[in-house]
Amino acid sequence: MKKGLLIAVMSIVALIATTSCARKVTRIDTNEQIDISGRWNDTDARLSAEALSAQIVTGDWITDYVQQTGKKPVVIVGLVRNKSHEHIDAEVFTKEVEKALVKYQKARVVQGGEMREELRAEKADQQTNASVSTMKKFGLETGADFILQGTINSVVDALKKQKVVYYQVDLELTNIETNEKVWFGDKKIKKYIKN
Template sequence: MRYLRSLLLCLSIAAMFLAGCATTTVQYGDAGSAKPIGTDFGSSDLQQIAEAMVDSLITFPPVAEQTSQRRPVLSVDKVKNKTMQHIDTESVTDSIRAKLIKSGKFRFIDRTTDEAAVEEIKTQQESGLVDKKTAVEFGRQIGAEFLLTANFAEIVQKAGSVTDVYYKFTMNLKNLKTGILEWSDEKEIRKISKRSMFGG
């Protein structure tokens, strides 16, 4: 009995010692890595979508012709998330917009900052703090010529230990003056996971 108590005491002390010595290691990963770790939408999927959409848009012949001499003004609508996941669609939009701006082909209107812009212009016009000669006037902003819209959908199929997830991202470019859909494309991503019989 005494031996058993001593053994349990030693095991308890050893467990406490090991727990106290446990450390968490953090390291940088490759932001461009395409290796999936699950079927959920991830950063590599976001990068694939952004690159595919931008490459498709700027190389589409009619669009390439329009952007060869000037930089049209675009506005981007929020991505409509039709999946069952909580996805930060603003990050998808931001990535696509950033890549398009870097291409040097387009200029953008950011409607997400309109409220702050209105307050700033009001301050310049009404506060008396800003020289009227340099104060920005209302109604002087440039209107967007085109509108980028996007839908993000998924289809999930499960059979036993296998989960098959199909993603489809569709983006459209609409001419606001004519109403014509100037460009449309989609990016498909499929992820399949198989749960091992051992280890859950």
């Protein structure tokens, strides 16, 4: 009898333990701000993307270039270096800047980095495996007029259970031919964290 009672009690305890630790996932609006850790998160990336996109598409550099050349500028996105104390994926907001340039028809954007290398590999493969009438030729890529580069920096001030983290995302656009910096944009974010 004691053994049967012990098994029943252990079964109930196991059932309570498994149901009380169950994970619950709730879908939320992607624009809802939720800060759990105080570290860089999706809200910070979104705010940076919105601010930097608005700054670059309204910059005088576009008007100046069009007046000088009669053409839309061609932009390539270079490196955005993370110099902060955290892991931050800059591509989250640089893609938004690229989309804004294309969406508002302010500039032409050419592929860069690893994706450009993938395109070139496909072009090389076509030289052997595609018909002559459909093969894409080397040497016909659109050259960029400007390169977008930048940095992400952070400063942490902490004492006991309080911390202030300051982030600054700086982007700059440089004329590839002349090395002249023609546009600067930034987004600053400051967080107070109390444990």
